[in-house]
Amino acid sequence: MALIVQKYGGTSVANTGRIKSAAARVSQYYSKGHKLVVVVSAMSGVTDNLIKLAKEIMPLPNEREMDVLLATGEQTTIALTAIALHSMDVPAVSLTGAQAGIVTDGVHTKAKIQNITPKRIHELLAQAKVVIVAGFQGQTLEGQVTTLGRGGSDLTAIALAAALKADLCQIYTDVDGVYTADPRIVAAARKLEEISYDEMLELASLGAKVMQSRSVEFAKKFGVVFEVRSSLNDNPGTIVKEETKNMEDVVVRGISLDKNQAKVTLVRVPDKPGIAARVFKAIGDASINADMIVQNISHDADAPVTDISFTVDKPDLLKAQKVIDALKPEIGFCKVIATDNIAKLSIVGVGMKSHTGVAGKLFDTLARQGVNIEMISTSEIKISVVIDLAKAETAMRAVHAAFIG
């Protein structure tokens, strides 16, 4: 008899048929005597449709009103899910974010959860009710409706699991779990039984978008162990938790490939203090996110110059190039090279902390495939390289074979 928090995403409640399937799963757990809190997202498509309506009226609608508008999506799903459970003779009660005691700050459309007062949830659980909670939404202390932004429903589930000290938190989605690599690219990719928060964070931020980073960070902060699994079958998923000694035996947990990056290089920039600051302040001011940044040492001691390279999201490349061009009179570099013909390949694993030679093996593997490395960036548990887009998938398969099998 455990207290279980389950979360069903938009595709898992896309229509009344899917809602009934999700309810049937909840019912199975309930019939085994477990206590259940079920967090649901808006039915897929609903949120986009509401945004479309608002933008028909005004291109940049007020954020407070967008929260009032979008909160209806999850509210619709909680009622339908409760009704689906009733149809299976399972007692269920729906709660909006506000009713569930989810208190947030007042930053509309991307509010942060400040605290959870789960009094009502506890009361309902004590009455043997399944509690259905609207994901993605909360309420300020002043009674304003707020939403949590992208990935908000996952966050609701993990925050509730923390507040309720749940025994288990299951994130149901349309994939079977976290894989060693994207199975569409690497046929040999396999589902991981477990992964550490840090590995998941690196993989999430690197393009294996099973979950948004903020939910994983929240889980890490509060030590919430959760499982990512499919709502379409009964396969066990991937457990995400704090790293264990055991986990370090595996050097590389997963490999990700981000094809949505582009590269900008400033050639022969004067190598003096303040130049990099000037460049990246301008990039930041233009709301462009620079991801990898590489600058190498300068060789000419008399008139020191260097090259600065960085990557941005592909759609931002043109804008980034314009920003840099505008700096030329002030900074005086030689030229700018911009290319979107690249990909970023990363290997991630907490085992790298205690294993040596990982980088060498990666570079060697790439060299054997005739893949040139254009940029390198490393963290304690990750090595990323920027390579030619055309060779990226071949490279990924080779790296997977070398490190994972």
Added chain:
Amino acid sequence: MALIVQKYGGTSVANTGRIKSAAARVSQYYSKGHKLVVVVSAMSGVTDNLIKLAKEIMPLPNEREMDVLLATGEQTTIALTAIALHSMDVPAVSLTGAQAGIVTDGVHTKAKIQNITPKRIHELLAQAKVVIVAGFQGQTLEGQVTTLGRGGSDLTAIALAAALKADLCQIYTDVDGVYTADPRIVAAARKLEEISYDEMLELASLGAKVMQSRSVEFAKKFGVVFEVRSSLNDNPGTIVKEETKNMEDVVVRGISLDKNQAKVTLVRVPDKPGIAARVFKAIGDASINADMIVQNISHDADAPVTDISFTVDKPDLLKAQKVIDALKPEIGFCKVIATDNIAKLSIVGVGMKSHTGVAGKLFDTLARQGVNIEMISTSEIKISVVIDLAKAETAMRAVHAAFIG
């Protein structure tokens, strides 16, 4: 500078174009310096669609959950209406029923307003904001979402007008106001400048369904003067208020025709105490609403028998007939005649209280048209007759010509 409550029904906010039109009207009033509280319904079709979704899952969904579900309809409209006002540079804030301080009892799907605490509305009005309130919904003291049932948005508007002591309450709908008769049947019908609550109630309950009776009753109870008018043009509408001495000069204010009635007659029922009670208890137990009931005196003093006739809504006729048939062994009437080939014609006017000869003139007018009267029922300000359905429209035009012109 007045405080004005405006209510826009589902067809007046049916899509983003209509919402913008409604907002433009609000903006006009606002620019004249008025304070505005705007009550909106769900966009037309939305509520029906939500009900359809719920019934796909379960034929008789739980009423608490239906309230959670249906409340999303109005919540969507308040946000979109506020955004539409913002697009016209009018400061506007949306409030759900709960946020607006509308407290109801806990009878889900047909809750009654218990009180309104308009603190937040007053604060926002003091900040020169237009306040958009979700119609049809409220919250119990325990924080449960409730809805007010049919005509609930009108009720919200009138209750808010009472609580705020508004100077004006305008109910915007898709008709120009209240007419002397249905203009689709009587070409000579004309819009009334004013009508008393009681007349409006008789007309509403008789099939001229501009507004639900409960809203008019509420307005009468709290003395809220309101105007029914069109959201599609700028024509003045019909003012609904307490009757004045002046109003009694008009004998017949309006004529209504209800073609949705059917008639059941129990022929030769024993005329003894308790029979009528038995019949109408059985009808009530079957959730059938008997409207007109007529029983005449008995002529045969030795074995007194009588006929009992009553009308029901057409869809209930078969059910009513079955209920009565089942009573035959117990009561011992001769036979049952059931027909849906009838219509109910009513003339309504507070002037009837002080004018005589109205009934005679009505019956005479019908006789001249060769219309036989099958049942008669009267109240202080109304005379209703049941007549042949085939002659109903001709009869209505003749009665309109005789009393109104």
